[in-house]
Structures are given as structure tokens and as C-alpha cells.
Amino acid sequence: MSFKELLNRNGRRTIALLTNITNTYYDYRLFRYIHNAALSHNANLVTFNSCSLDSTLNYYYEYQHNLMFYFPHTGIIDGLIFPPSMVINYSTKPHYQKIIDRLSSIPYITLSSSCDGHPGIFIDNSVGFREVINTLYHNQGKRLFAFIKGPPDNSESSERYQGFLDGLNDCGIGLDERYVFQGDFWLTGGYAAMKEFDKRNIPRPEVIICSNDYTAFAIYKELVARGWSIPEDVQVVGFDNTEDSRFCNPPLTTVNQPLEQMAHTAVELLLQLIDGKEISQRTVLPARVIYRQSTGFGSYNFPIKYKYDPLSIILEPRCREFALKWLQTLPVLKRDQLISSFVDMLQKTLDEEMDVSVWEDFPMIVMQSYPEVDSSLIDSLRLFISMYSGLQQGVKLTQFRQNNLVNAQVVHRIISTFTVEELQQCISEEITKRGIHYFFMVTYPEPFELSIDSQKNIPLRSRYLFGSVNGNMVQRKVHTSFFRTMDLLPLDIELPDKPLSLLVMASFFREMQLGYMIFDASSDEEQVYAILGMQISTAYRGILIFNEKEKKEQALKSALNQLKKSNRKLNELSVCDSLTGLANRRGFMLLGQKIFEATQRQGKGILIFFGDIDRLKFINDSYGHEAGDLAIKLCAEVLKKTFRKSDIIARIAGDEFTIIAVDSRDCDVEQIEERLKENMSALNQTSGYSWKISISMGHALSSDFPEGSFSELLARADHLQYEQKKRKHRS
Template identity: 25%
Template sequence: MKKTKRIGLLINDSYSDYELELTQGVLDCCNDNGYSLLVFPIEELNTNYSPFSYQKRSITSFATENNIDGLVMASAVLGNFVSKSELFNYLLEHFSVPKVSIGIDVPGVTSVLVDPKEGFKSLIEDLIVHHGCKNFALIDVMEGNVDGQERKQIFLDTLKEHNIDFNFENVMTGRFTYDSAKDAIDNFYNKKGHFDFDAVVSLNDDMAFACIDFCKYHSILIPEEIKIVGFDDAQRSSYELPRLSSINQQITSQGYKATEALIKIINGESVPEKIIIPTQARFRQTCGCVDTSNTYINYIDVTKVKHFFDPEKSTSKMSEWLIKKPQVEKLKYLNSSLQVKIDINQLRKDYVTSIRNFDVHAAALVLYENPVSMPECFYDFPIPDKAYLVSAFDDDNGYFMHENDPFIPFNPQKTMLPGLFFSKSKKRQYIYPITDANLQFGYMIYSFGSYDEMIYSFMNSIYSRLISSTHETIRLEKERQKLEEKNKSLNVISTTDEMTGLLNRRGFQTFGQQAIDLALRIKSFGLVVFGDMDGLKFINDTYGHEMGDIAIKAEAAILRSSFRTSDIVGRLGGDEFAIVSPGLSVNNFQRIQKSIKDKCDKYNRTSGHPFTLSISIGYADFNQENYYLYDILSKADVLLYEEKKNKKNSRR
């Protein structure tokens, strides 16, 4: 059962400017009211930036009354690529806890809404009235997006009020992203052959930045030759040169007021169905209100008051990079661990050590009893009824799960974590699924520290791959163990050589090829060894076949004792033996070869038999390009022939 008051935040990602400001507002209100915050970053609905990014939505199955008291939903960014009805169905049917929506008016749900008209209209009017702009271009977004349609209509209505006709051929359509706008602008320029507007109005800042970079590339002066404005007032707007004129939506205030309303709902208090927050125009260099040589003014507001940069908060790009470079270096080190295959116990030990390096003071790693396959895009994830808390620590509570402690079994359908975690934390906590392709392995929950939010997002991806790799290693090791057990029981099946107890030709070819295939699947290597006894015909002809059989059994015993129990050792017939040894290097084989010779010499000295025991050996390696056992044996046979020839020459 849930043991602390907790607010959930359903959001697009954990690192963009909008999400950071919104999350801060929610967190501030949570801290002011004694709640903790759990963030669910799930990307936009109906949009997959990679084939399996839909897996991120699985964590919403934990947004229940067992884990949270209520949910703040960043509906505007989540619904960028779905219709209103699809968005409403998802938000209303999927979540049963008390809810508040931000950015979109959801039926039956208290909604914090932004009125873009006041701010956006004043920004466009400034271009018309104070800067004399008449020839406009618009960087639009695809049809169906609610925010885009509303902002576009304000733009068109404002032009109409000032008797300016808009040429709809001057529309470039993006998807609220830098890359989509860049492509749209390039396509427009290549088709029209010009970009000679008085002003370009972009429906968000990311697309405005694409326009700024386009103008820089084509030596179009901003704002002398063209003026550019955006919408959102992203942090980059204040620091990019020239600085972008934009619309501030008071995002932090949206998050605070939404959380404040949600807490009142949880406590049984009444709240209005709609909470309206106005936008504010911020005039900077790209519209011409601030001179491009002025580095002190951040923006001018609609009342013409100048707002200057706070020196304590202003950080240059160089100093920011110097701060973040060590963070990236740690990511690089963490990623290198993917090259090393580790077991689950080593994973537990490394998890705590490495995650603390990223200034994380509370974290929990949960793995399902068995991975869950989710082959299709989904909105409802069937949480398994059994999982294990594998690793956890919470510095605020003084809790630490030692690497040797047993896993803690629990039912994640009832609670996302067993016991009391994160109850005293005043930091935002994030829940991320652990996935690889269509498989779900479990999830991680941790509190962000002081590092850049993008670093934590990458860190989660790296851990997902590492845990997936660990799981695959464990699975393949189990297969190898099964194969080894099968090798031990071969004396009772038809693949056994009756005389020596080794595999016969059929058994060796079957299990030898399996051993090669398994080794290559875990990116290992090895050798195939081919041996031929020296002088067996002489022994049979001189001392009889009974003595020849003794020699064969003795050589088989020496070979068996010289290789590992997991190696595949067989007698191909007569005086021929072969071995498949995964992981065996040439240097180690040469030591084994010397050991075989020493054991034969010792046998000859101590056995009392009249014959001399000896074997000639050749070898060939197997790899991703050379993996057919029959072909590898043929190569080993060539080297064996060379050794036999050298032995004959040395006797002359």
C-alpha cells in the first residue's frame, strides 16, 4: 500500500525546456504542501521516434491509487499527434485517480488553460505598428493540433484587424520540432527561390530557431532584413544570438496552480473547472526592439519595461560546457560497461556504485520474474503479479539494500515498491521502464540530482541495455549448462563411442556445431582441434588389435583430461579424434598441446605396454565468418598433416 502522499505528473519527456519549467512548478507546490512527486515521462501519444519507443507508456500502469493520490496531466504536449477525442478517451479511461489537465480543456476534469491571445496578439501587433511589417510568412504545424490551430487563428485575426492580406503560399509546415521546420524552410526556399519577407511568425520557438539558423546560413540579416518571432519563451530564447522575441506562457505557474488545484480536489475542496493563465509577450533582438549590440537586456515587456539578465543565473556556453563535460564523460564510462558481460550479482554491485556517480541519492531497481513481450503499440500494460526488488538505496531514509541481500519478492500490481522509499525526498522522482526491443524487464525509480536532465535520460537507456544484456547472458549461460548436462549423459545415447566413452562422429558433429553456434551468439570465439594417433596401424600389426584398443582408450583419456568438461571431445573413428573448445586461444592451446605430449611420454614410461603412445594435432579457429564445423575440421586436418610430415622428417 502507498505509505506517503504523492502526486504523479504525466509528461512528454524529462529534459525539454517546457517539461523542466512545468515540473519545477509542480515540485514547488508539492514541497509546499508535504507531497512527493513521481514523474511519468511517456512521449507523445501516437508518435514513436524509434520502433519500440511505445514501451515508455507502460509505466502509466503504475499511475493508480496504490501509488499516487492524484495526477497532473500535461495534456497539451501529450496530445500533439492525436485527435481531441483520442486524447480524451486515453486520459479519462486510463486513469482513475483524481486528475487535473494542463493546456487542454478535458471534459469533466479541472483544466489549467493558457490564454495565448493577449500575449501573441501584442507580439504580432508590435511587428505591424512599431516595425512596419506587412509581408508575413508563417511557420505552421500540421492540421489537428489544438495549440497550433489556436495560435494560427490569432495570427490571422490580428493581420485582418490591421487590414493586412496574408498570402497562404507563404506557409511552411513543421511538427513543432527544429528538424521538421528546417526541412520545411529549405523546401520552401528551393521551390520559391526567395525568402524576402518582412517578418516570419513561428508557432513555437524550436521552429523559430530553425528559421534563425537558415537566415544566418544565407546571410539574411536579423532584424534588419527580416524579423522573426516565436512562441514558448524557451531558455534558449534569452541566450541565443540574436535573442528571440517570444511568448512566455508562465509555465512554472501553470504547474504550480494545477498541482494546487489537484491537492484541493484530493482534500475534498471545490475548485473551478477552468483556471486561465494569460501569456506575456517578451520583445528581444529578433523583432528589433532590442539592439543586437546590447548584451544586458533580457527582454522588454508590453509596458516597455526593460528586464535585465541576473548575473548569478547567466551562464556562458563555455562555462556550461565545462560543467557538463565531466557528466558526459561519466556517461561514456558507463556505456563502456556494456562491452563486459556480467551476472546479476555484479550488476547489483555496479548499479549502486555507478548511479551514485551521477549525484543520485535514492534509487530502486525492480525486475519482473519473467520478461514481458509487448509486440505492438499499446496503452495498457499488463503488469505481472510477481517482481523482485533487486537493488535500492534511499539516503534520506538511511535505507541501503546490500548486494548480498536476497531479492525482495512483491506484487507490483499492488505497489510499485515494497517498503518505504522516497518518503522524505523533496526532489522529483522519475519512473522509467527497462526495455529492449519488444521486451519489458522491469523498471527503475530514482530521484534526479544536480546533473543535466538529458544525462539522466541517457543513463536510463544505457541501464536498459545493460540489464537486457545481463539477462541474455544469464539465459545463454543456462543453455550452456543444459548442453553441458547433456554432454554428461551422452554415454547412454547413440552418439557415444562405445570404446572410449567419447562422442562418436555423429554426436561430435551435432553437439560440436551447437557449441560453435552458442559461442558465436554470445560473441565468443574458439578452436576446433583435430588429432590423429601416430603409428596405430603399426601397433595393431605388431602387437595385435587388443593392444591397439588399449592405445586408443589411453589416448582418449589423455585428451579428455586435457580439455574442460564443457568442451566437446569426440572420436571420429579409428585413430582420429576432434575437439571443439569455445573460448580457447592459440596461446592456451599450445600449452595444452605440450601437456598432451608430456602425458603421452609419462604413459610410455609407466604403462608397461610395448607400444609408444603419440598423437599429431592440428587446429583451426572459428568465428562469425568461419563457423561450419565440417569446413573447420578440413582446415585443421591440413595443419595436422604438416605436423605428421615434420615428425617423419625429424626421425630421418
């Protein structure tokens, strides 16, 4: 039995999606539509969160998700939905061609871009910007347009730029290449374009057209920073109609892509392709302009009467049905009845969790369709749309705050776990609160480093760490934790017999690949998977480090216990200095060598200090040898006070001291030297003797001399002490 057969019970098919749901709202929205479409067709969906190939735009370690490109194969899925832009936008041709070649054995449908002759669903990318330029030219007399492109090798970017050129040509405006800038479909492209604009020292454009909304968001920030007003000084246009585009200040004119229609069409065609049916190689869906205040338009002043069906301005199909029925009653119902039925439509929109903002242009449709309608009715429609839109945003804000509170509690509990058992218990109890009903954690036999340039290879075997279904822990039927990675999950794991939507995410910490996680993808909270995926991976990496640390500490503890026994034996061999009670030279060399060897085995560092009392001969000659002995004893007391009880302090000659500080680093030296200075100063101020004591110190860190012996390390510290003493003498 294969993983695909495990899922494909009762005639179901399993399709997959490669996407990036953790970084952009656009991709998340498309994922949700494909999720809904797959389940409505009784199909399983396995979504691999691969992110864009070789991209580090959102954060440096984003490329770690790219390992997901190597998971899809015909043993676990029947077909694939694949946006080629994910591999093309930020990678090199040899690299992305390798990924495309690897996927070629799987029946797949592409989204928005063509790829090696596979069937695709496309958006008419050129018509939107062409219409915008014509509208702004003919209605407002705009002539100076700037354009910010998308990634160079992206077909959508090229088509949108062609629409820009076609619009200029329609209006008889020549292309001024000084106003064309390279972007990347992200905020960074907008920031870079405005920096380049400053360098070119050209007049301010009247309109900036951006290849997508994220670029436009960056342009908003840059224009505000320059003190330019939108749309009075510069107008801005985006593409994609992301949710945030409505809530910019002012709202952003943009081009809407019919993502829901694209998702359902892709799923339907892919299922037909899997069943061996002939399908169209190229399906093109229309895009349409959403005019908003960033180009000086709003619901009170549409630029033109729409040449297409006015109701197409309402993007939600169910709301279009409501609107059509309401318009049919307009000539027969009284004003109060019309308002009441319209409020019912708004309430239904809210109850069914559709976007109330789709109604924002409906009053203008009514005015265009029925010019004789009473203006007070139009005003009432606008008022209630505004009220319900505000109510919906309030509900969303409340949900967002509540989700944040719950997420914070879940995250705190996850990162507080110290064992795999605690992590499993925590996840089993907590993920159901986030609407996630099943979860599986799979780890590789050993974590491995993965750089952006390194060869991507999936380990042949993986370890099933734990799983949870509806809050109940899921154990394997066989007494082994290992299975073939290509199976995605152990084939003896029982999964619910219904259409499933699984989200597969890489588990990593910085450059270290740990394994992967499989989530139930039914939660509609946008950020929950990104948050949980990151925190679970971080917690698991912490558990591994904690376990490694415990093993090393146990080994070091054992070694130190052995050293204590050796220390007792050394005391029996008269290894103590009679004047100070410290170890003498013989004791120090024997004990120091053992400590050095033990810490080397455990990967711990030691600091060796070599000190020499300054001007001890002067004290002896001027005040007598009793004063000299006292100075030595006082210096020993200062060193005991300065260093830890676990550190080894010895007097190895008349005025010479050595210290071993175990498990110390170079950054600890400054603190030690400061304590020594303070303690020595306090002694000199309170001793009441006419002479003062000081000590010259040198130090050496074992990690700086990985091949050096204990004696060589000691000689290095002695040399540095001697150099310090010479400097004191000269000064």
C-alpha cells in the same frame, strides 16, 4: 496499507505528474518547477516519465515510455497534473481517448489544454504572435509573414495560429495560405516546412513565425544552409523562451510562458481540488514577447515602450524585487554607489542560481523610466550584465564538463557489471555522486516485447530487484521478491518520513520491456535521469543475456563432453581413415548426427561443407596412384589448416571430404573459403610437384533448413559442390 498511505504521513498529500523530462528542456523545466512547488506545499510528487503517446520523433523506441500512462491510479496518488497535449499530439483519437478515459477517475488539473471538463491552467497563446506581427508591421514595415503550425489536434497550436491570423487582420494583411506550413512542435517540423517551401517555389518571406522554439531552431539551420542571413534576409520568431533561444546566433525573439507561475498555480489548485474545495475551471496566465536580435531588436532598441509594467520584462520574481529597490535609489545615490549596488544584485542573482540573462533588458527599462539618466551609467550596467552573464555561462560550462566526466565514469562502471549484485553495488555507490539519494529497481517476472501498435498491459506482479537509500541497500522485510505492480513498490519498504519527489521511468531495451526504475527526483542536472535510466536498463538487459548465454554454454559444454566420450568410442570402432587420419564415412555420420542434434537443442547453428578434389583421376592416370594418394593427404592437411580444431573433418570416399563447423553462421563462409584458397595456393607454390591440387566445395547452413535432417543438410552441401564443379569444368 496502500502506497499512498505509505507516503501520506503527517497529513501530506501525494500528487502525480505525467511528463517527458528526458527529451525536451521545456518539459524538464516545467517538471522542476512542479517539483519545487509540491515540496514547498509539503506534498509528495510522483512523476511518471510517459513521453508523448505513440511518438517516435526523438528516437524510435520512445514509445516504450508510454507504458507509464497505465500506472497512475487512486491507490497510489491523490491527484494528477496532466498536459493533454502529451496524448493528443502524435496519436489517434481512439487511442488517446482510451488514455484520457482511464485517467478520468483521478482528480486532475490539465496544463495548457482542456480535457473532458477538468479544471485547467492555460497560457494566453494568441496574444504573443499578434503583438509580434503588429510590432514588425508598424516599426519595420514587414508585410510578408510565414507561419509553421504545431500538431493538428493540439489546442495550443490552434491558439497560436489564431494569434497569427489576428495579427494579420489588425494590420490589414490578407492571409496567403502558400506561406502556412504544417509542423509538429519539433525540429522535424521545421525541416519539413522548408522542404515544402522549396517545392512551392514562392518568394522568400520577410518573417517566419514558428509555433515553438524547436521548430525555429530547425529553421535557423535551414536558412544558414541556403546562405540567408538572420535578420537581414529573413526574421525568425519562436515560442516558449527555452534556454537555448538566448544562445542562438542571433538570439531568438520568442514568447515567454510563465512556467513557474503555472506550476505553482497547478499544485495549489490541485491540492484544493483533492480537499474537496471548489476551484476555477479555467485559469489563464499571460504570455509576453521577448524581443531579441532575430527580429532586429536588442537591448539598445526596444521596439516599443511597454504598455504593461516595464519591470514585467524581468521574468524572475526575486530579481524584479531587486530591480524595484534599485530604481527607488536611482534619484538619491551617486553613480558609483548605483553601480556597486547593481553589481551586488548581479552577484546575488549568480549566487542564488537565478538566470543572469533576465537583466539583459534592464538598462532599457532604466532609460525609459528615467530619460535624463547619464548614458555612462547605462553603459556600465550593460558591461556588468555582459560580464556576469559570461561568468554564469562559464560556470555552467565548467559544471557541464565536470558532470560529463563523472557521468562517463558512472556509465562505464554500470555497463561493466555482469551480475545483479554488481549492478546493485555500483548504483548504491554511484548515484549519490549525482545528487540522487534513493533508487529502486523493479523488474517484471519475464521480459516481454512491446511494439508501438501492441496492446499495453502491465503485468499484475513484479519483482523487487534491489533498492538504495542514501547509499545503503534496502531489503524487504519479508522473504519474497514479488509484489503487486499496482502498489508501485512493496509496502514493507521503508521510505524517509518527509515530502518525497519520485521519478518513475520504464526500464526497457529496444522493443523489450524489463520493468521500471524509481529515482529520487531531487537532482537538478537535466540529463542525469535519461543517461542513468538508459544505461541501467542496458546493463540489466546485458546481465540477462549473459546469464542466458552462460546457461546455454554450460549445456552445450556438457553436450560436447558427451560427444567427446562418443568420439573416443567411435575411434575404438575403427572410424578413422587410415590414409589421412581423418574420420571415415561411418565415423562422420555417427558423430555428425550427434552434433547436429545437440546444436539443434541449444539453438546453435552448424555449417556443413562437402568437398571433392578436382581432377584426381587425371593425377592418378598421369602420375600414378602414389601421387593420387599424396594429393589426398595434402588436401587433408590444407583442410586441417583451414578449419578450427573444434570442427569435424572427414574423408567419406576416395576424393570426397566433409566438414562440420559448429556454432558458425553464413557470414563465416566467405572467410573460410578465403583461407582455403590461400592455404591451397601456398601448398601448390611450395610443393615442388608438377601437378596441382584444388577442391570444389559446397556448404549448407542448418538455420536455413530448420525442419531438415542431418542427411538432407549433407545432400544439400553435396549438390552445391557438384554445381561448383560443373562450373569449373565449363570454364
